[in-house]
Each structure stands twice: as C-alpha cells, then as structure tokens.
Amino acid sequence: MNEQTMHRALMIAGAALAIISASGAVLLLILTFTNGLWLIIPTVLLAIATVACGWVASYFGERYSGHTKVFTNEIEREVLNRKQRKELRTARGDLVMQRSLVEIENERDNIVHRQIEASHDPNKPPHKTRFGD
Numbered sequence: 679m680n681e682q683t684m685h686r687a688l689m690i691a692g693a694a695l696a697i698i699s700a701s702g703a704v705l706l707l708i709l710t711f712t713n714g715l716w717l718i719i720p721t722v723l724l725a726i727a728t729v730a731c732g733w734v735a736s737y738f739g740e741r742y743s744g745h746t747k748v749f750t751n752e753i754e755r756e757v758l759n760r761k762q763r764k765e766l767r768t769a770r771g772d773l774v775m776q777r778s779l780v781e782i783e784n785e786r787d788n789i790v791h792r793q794i795e796a797s798h799d800p801n802k803p804p805h806k807t808r809f810g811d
C-alpha cells in the first residue's frame with residue numbers, strides 16, 4: 679500500500695468516525711434533555727471523541743494533500759540539529775524585526791513629507807473644510 683493511499687484512507691476513516699460520533703453526541707444531548715442529566719458525561723466524552731476524530735481527519739488530510747506548514751523546512755530539519763534551527767529562527771526573527779523598523783521609519787518620513795507638502799500647497803483654502811484633514 680502506498681503511503682499517500684494510506685493517508686487518504688485514514689483521512690476518510692477519521693472523517694467517517696467524526697460524523698458518526700457527532701451524530702451520536704447530538705442524539706445523547708437530546709436524550710440528556712429528555713431523560714435527565716445522568717447522560718451528560720457520555721455526551722461530553724462523545725463530543726471530545728468527535729473533536730479528536732476531526733483532528734485526525736484534518737491531520738491525515740494535510741499529509742495526503744502534501745501541504746506542509748509554512749515555517750517547516752525539511753532540508754533544514756535533515757541538516758541542522760535542534761539548537762542550530764533555533765538559532766536560525768532567532769536570526770530570521772531579528773532580521774524581520776530590523777526590516778519592519780526600517781519600514782516604520784520610512785512611513786514616518788513619508789507622513790512628515792506629506793504634511794510639509796500639504797502646508798505649502800498654494801491651492802489649499804485658508805479655512806477648515808469638511809474634506810480636509
């Protein structure tokens with residue numbers, strides 16, 4: 679059996695179990711309201727099983743479709759150890775922070791520049807209008 683076929687079968691099985699357990703949880707919830715609160719514990723347990731089966735279906739669905747998370751890099755995982763990957767993530771985070779700070783400074787300069795241009799605009803009316811700043 680191919681690995682992708684196995685993931686597809688497990689995804690379908692997880693989805694089917696989620697549907698069955700969800701319908702059972704709804705039925706138990708209705709019976710809880712009609713027969714008394716002694717069925718509340720099995721209802722909660724079946725609801726937890728529904729969520730777990732849904733998670734299993736989505737997990738194997740991701741494996742089947744081949745989509746990986748954005749921040750995982752399989753080559754880095756093979757080549758670097760855990761400590762090196764952590765240092766690399768920290769360095770990338772620092773780089774992103776520096777770039778964002780540069781962008782913030784550029785935006786501040788643009789805002790000041792626009793305000794200076796607006797104050798020197800010869801077509802600006804001398805009084806406040808409803809269309810002004």
